[in-house]
Amino acid sequence: MEILIAICIGLLYAAGIFLILRRSLVRLILGLILLGNGANLLIFLLGRITKGKPPIIPDSAQTIADVYADPIPQALILTAIVISFGLQAFAIILVKRAYREVNTDDLDQMNTHEQ
Amino acid sequence: MNSNLIILPIIIPLITAVLQMFLWFRIREQRWIGLVGHSVSLVFALLMLSHVKDGSILTMQAGNWPAPYGIVFVVDAFSALMVLLTSISGIAVGIYSSIAIKSDRAAFGFFPLLQFLLMGLYGSFIAGDIFNLYVWFEVIIIASFVLITLGGEKAQLAGAMKYVTLNLLASVIFLTGIAVLYGVMGTLNLADLAQKIALSDQQHLINTIAVLFLVAFGIKSAVFPMYFWLPDAYHTPPAAISAIFGGLLTKVGVYAFIRIFSLLFINDTFIQDLLVILAVCTMIVGALGAINARNIRIIFSYLIISHIGYMISGLGVFTVAALAGTLFYLIHDIIVKTNVFLISGLLQKIRGSYHIDKMGGLYNSYPILSLLIALAFLSLVGTPPLSGFWPKVLLVKGAYQAGQYWVVGGILTASFLTLWAIVRIWSKAFWTPASDPDKLPGDIFRRLPFLRRAGLISPIVGLLGISLFLGFAWKPIADFCWMIATQLKDPSLYIQTVLQ
Numbered sequence: 001m002e003i004l005i006a007i008c009i010g011l012l013y014a015a016g017i018f019l020i021l022r023r024s025l026v027r028l029i030l031g032l033i034l035l036g037n038g039a040n041l042l043i044f045l046l047g048r049i050t051k052g053k054p055p056i057i058p059d060s061a062q063t064i065a066d067v068y069a070d071p072i073p074q075a076l077i078l079t080a081i082v083i084s085f086g087l088q089a090f091a092i093i094l095v096k097r098a099y100r101e102v103n104t105d106d107l108d109q110m111n112t113h114e115q
Numbered sequence: 116m117n118s119n120l121i122i123l124p125i126i127i128p129l130i131t132a133v134l135q136m137f138l139w140f141r142i143r144e145q146r147w148i149g150l151v152g153h154s155v156s157l158v159f160a161l162l163m164l165s166h167v168k169d170g171s172i173l174t175m176q177a178g179n180w181p182a183p184y185g186i187v188f189v190v191d192a193f194s195a196l197m198v199l200l201t202s203i204s205g206i207a208v209g210i211y212s213s214i215a216i217k218s219d220r221a222a223f224g225f226f227p228l229l230q231f232l233l234m235g236l237y238g239s240f241i242a243g244d245i246f247n248l249y250v251w252f253e254v255i256i257i258a259s260f261v262l263i264t265l266g267g268e269k270a271q272l273a274g275a276m277k278y279v280t281l282n283l284l285a286s287v288i289f290l291t292g293i294a295v296l297y298g299v300m301g302t303l304n305l306a307d308l309a310q311k312i313a314l315s316d317q318q319h320l321i322n323t324i325a326v327l328f329l330v331a332f333g334i335k336s337a338v339f340p341m342y343f344w345l346p347d348a349y350h351t352p353p354a355a356i357s358a359i360f361g362g363l364l365t366k367v368g369v370y371a372f373i374r375i376f377s378l379l380f381i382n383d384t385f386i387q388d389l390l391v392i393l394a395v396c397t398m399i400v401g402a403l404g405a406i407n408a409r410n411i412r413i414i415f416s417y418l419i420i421s422h423i424g425y426m427i428s429g430l431g432v433f434t435v436a437a438l439a440g441t442l443f444y445l446i447h448d449i450i451v452k453t454n455v456f457l458i459s460g461l462l463q464k465i466r467g468s469y470h471i472d473k474m475g476g477l478y479n480s481y482p483i484l485s486l487l488i489a490l491a492f493l494s495l496v497g498t499p500p501l502s503g504f505w506p507k508v509l510l511v512k513g514a515y516q517a518g519q520y521w522v523v524g525g526i527l528t529a530s531f532l533t534l535w536a537i538v539r540i541w542s543k544a545f546w547t548p549a550s551d552p553d554k555l556p557g558d559i560f561r562r563l564p565f566l567r568r569a570g571l572i573s574p575i576v577g578l579l580g581i582s583l584f585l586g587f588a589w590k591p592i593a594d595f596c597w598m599i600a601t602q603l604k605d606p607s608l609y610i611q612t613v614l615q
Contacts, residue, residue, distance in 0.1 A: 020284070025276065032283045039290040046298025073297065076246055080290060083253045087286075090260055091279055097264070098272040110273040 005045045012038030023107045025095045032091065036084040040077045047073025118173045121163065121190045124198050124237035127156050132230035145226040146213040152230060153206040156237075160199040167195045170598055172612040174243065182614050183307040189243035189613055192599045193442070197240040197370055200449045203581065204362045205233045207574035211457050212355035214570040215464075220265050220353065228265070232258035232359065239367055243613055245296070246303045248371065249289055252335070256282045259364060262356050263348060271351040278348035281341075285334035292327035299324070306613035309378045309606055318383070325380040329389070332375070336368025338427060339396040342420045346404065349419070350412035350469065354460020357412060361419055362453030366445060369426050373441065376430055377603040390431030395525035398424030402532030406539065410469050411459045414536055415452070418495070421529050422448055428522045429510050437513030438600035443506035443593060447585055451495050451502065454578040458488050461571060462544065464560040471540055475549035480558075484572070485545050487579060492541065494582045496534045502585035505593060 012034050019031025050069040057064055102110055131152030135145045167173060167190055177186040190198075209229065216225050235254030242248045260282075264275045297303060299320055300311045312321060330341070337345040345365070349357050380386050401421025408414045422444070429441030459469060465481070466474045478485045490501070497503030507526060514522035560568065585592060602608065 020280070028280060032280065032287070035284070035287045036290075039287050039294060042291060043294040043297065046294050048298075072303075076293075076297075079246075079250065083250070086257060087253070087260075087283060090257065091283065094260070094264060094272070094275060094279060097267060098276055101267065101269045101272050107276070110276060 001049060002045065005041060005049070009038050009041045009045065012041065025099065025105050025107065028107070029088070029091050029095055033084075033088055036080070036088070040080055040084075043073050043076050043080070047076075117175065118166075119175055121173050121175050121188055121241060123159050124156060124163070124202075124241065125234055127152060127159065128230040128234040128237065132227040132234070135227040135230065136224070139224070140222075142218050142221045142226075145221065149209055149226045149230065150206075150213060153202070153209040156233070157199075157202040157206050160195070160202040163190060164192075164195040164199050167192050168595070170602060170608075172609060174613055183302055183304045186247055187243040187304060187306075187613055188241045189305075189609070190241050191602060191609060192595070193374070193603065194240045196442075196446070196595075196599065197366075198237055200446060201233060201236045201240070201363055203578075204359065204449055204453045205229075207453055207457065207578050208355050208359045208362075210570060211358070211460070211574045214567050215355050215460060216353060223265055225262070225265060228258050228262050229359065232262065236363055236367055240370060243306065244304050245293055245308065245375075249286070249293060252289065252367075252371075253286060255364065255367060256286065259360065263352050263360070265352070265356070268351070274348040274351040277344040281334050281344040285331045288327055288334070289331035292324055292331060295320075295327065296324050304613070305374075305378055306606075306610040309610055310614075312379050321380065322383060322385060325376070325383070325386050326389075328375055328380075329386070332368045332371045333393070334368075336365045336372060336423050336427075337397075337420050338393050338423060339400050339420075342397070342401070345420060346408070346413050346416040349416040350410055354412075354456060354463060358453050358456035358460070361415065361456045362449050365419055365423055366449055369423060369445060372427060373430055373438075373603065377433075377438070378606050378609070381433075387431050387433055390427055391519060391522060394424045394428035394431050395521050396424070397421065397427065398525045398529035399532075402529040402536070405536040406532055409471055411462065411471055411474075411540060411544070412456070412469050414471075414540060415455050415459060418533060418536065419452060421533060422452075424529065425507070425510060425526060428519075428525065429513065432510075432514050432517045432519050432522060433604075434513050434517050435597065435600045435604050436509055436516060438603055439593065439596040440506050440509030440511075440513055442596040442599055443509055444503075446592065446596070447494070447502040447506055447582065450578050450582050450585070451491065454491050454575060454582065455495055457575050457578070458491060461560065461575065464571070465558055466544075467559070471543040474544035475547050476545075478545040479548065487576065489541065489545075491575070491579050491582065492537045494579075494586060496537050497530055500586050500589070502582040502589075504586065505589040509593065509596075 016031045016035030016038060019027045047070045050067055053068045055068040055071050099105055131148060134148050138144045170192060173190040175188040176182060232255060235251050235258055238254060239248055239251035242251055260279055263278055264271055300308055302308055302311060315321060334341045349360055398421050401417050401424060404417035405414045405421060408417060425444050426441045429437040462474060463469050494501035494503050497507050511523050511526055
């Protein structure tokens with residue numbers, strides 16, 4: 001399972017970096033979204049994957065003796081997902097506005113040096 | 116020491132922004148509420164600094180969860196100093212913007228956004244947990260995204276594209292660093308991390324994490340070779356917005372650099388050498404950019420980059436003297452960079468352009484104002500006895516004692532190039548007579564009523580006063596920076612107070 005998720009993360013990062021190196025704005029945004037998802041999966045993987053062991057202390061005990069799934073990575077991912085949702089929504093609108101104003105989807109033609 | 120009041124710097128701008136949003140269509144009321152909010156923040160920042168100026172540390176455990184498990188807010192002298200500088204810069208920009216920001220931008224929520232931006236800055240300065248720092252960074256960047264695109268001019272959108280992309284990328288890299296750090300150490304609390312990293316034997320893995328953070332903070336604070344977005348983005352929005360960006364946004368990256376690299380990634384020559392090399396390159400490249408540009412705001416943008424190099428170099432040298440120099444430079448830089456961007460806005464109102472070739476003859480039109488501006492420029496350069504001089508003395512001394520001669524050479528060269536850039540602005544915009552006086556666009560500034568003119572000038576004069584004070588009262592401030600630097604060099608008190 002770990003190997004599979006690790007390969008998945010690698011693919012997401014690779015695809016994300018490939019896409020942000022393109023000149024098209026839409027691909028740029030797609031690349032950033034993929035990178036963000038890769039980072040979220042990475043947190044999940046590095047928090048150690050434990051299956052079917054909720055971090056709940058039973059009534060009869062004071063602590064959990066057994067191995068349990070760490071809840072913190074999941075809380076972190078939730079926060080990161082919410083944040084990246086907002087940022088990506090903004091970035092997509094920005095791309096649309098920029099396209100309408102500058103009339104190009106090509107980053108190289110967007111230079112407005114020294115005006 | 117435990118104190119719930121240290122969360123007030125976050126609460127005050129939040130309440131102000133919410134009140135302003137309830138009065139969405141009433142711009143006049145928004146301006147006044149904003150000014151009240153800025154003043155209250157400033158008062159609390161002063162109170163907070165007076166509590167911790169002797170070196171004590173205040174903490175707040177959110178929800179009363181004890182330290183390594185819950186979210187913790189920590190205020191030491193360094194944090195309190197940053198909060199104070201932010202509130203000073205905030206009130207100056209607040210006064211300036213309530214006159215300079217036109218109602219078309221204000222109608223889309225400029226004033227609440229400014230408060231949210233300040234809230235994010237205050238939050239990141241008092242966060243005691245690395246994920247919390249990440250969240251405050253996101254608060255800052257989402258507020259700054261909207262501020263930089265507000266108005267939607269063509270140049271603004273093109274600049275914002277780069278700004279947004281690089282900041283999102285920096286966030287992803289920061290998050291990756293946090294993921295690996297949590298995977299290795301199993302904690303996110305800064306004090307707890309400092310303890311565990313010091314005991315860890317996985318130096319190679321820790322260096323990898325350190326470089327991830329270095330890239331993330333390097334993009335945020337525009338360190339060589341990750342600075343390209345800054346001169347493209349910072350000259351596009353209105354002057355009030357670029358003043359708060361130029362004064363504070365790159366400095367929050369520097370704050371994160373100093374906090375994280377003095378607390379977590381210490382005792383490693385690889386990281387320190389890397390920081391020194393990047394710092395020297397940043398100084399020189401930024402200054403070379405500045406002498407090549409002709410738009411006054413692009414010149415200042417490159418100077419921001421160059422002076423970020425000074426601060427990072429002190430961190431790379433990592434002796435108490437060099438760190439004290441870095442901190443003193445940080446104080447000076449926030450005040451002066453905010454001021455020069457406000458000045459560029461004023462000059463634009465007078466001459467209708469940011470281009471130094473199109474200004475001309477300012478000294479003849481406004482002799483007294485020009486002399487004030489000259490003082491601000493000279494303190495940016497660091498002419499003794501103004502505020503830019505003393506931190507450089509500390510930095511050069513610290514670097515020389517540590518045998519880092521490249522840093523000494525870099526600082527001196529970059530200072531000379533800064534002088535060159537500033538002298539060029541002065542001779543072109545102030546001394547050279549306007550090439551064609553009849554063709555000058557109307558002087559908006561002269562036609563404003565007296566109160567509005569006073570409102571535009573007063574933050575500039577106020578910030579200039581503070582920078583003169585920093586220059587003439589350099590001894591107590593240098594001592595204070597020395598005290599903070601000692602604390603940063605030996606974080607045991609920080610760790611103990613947070614984890615008690």
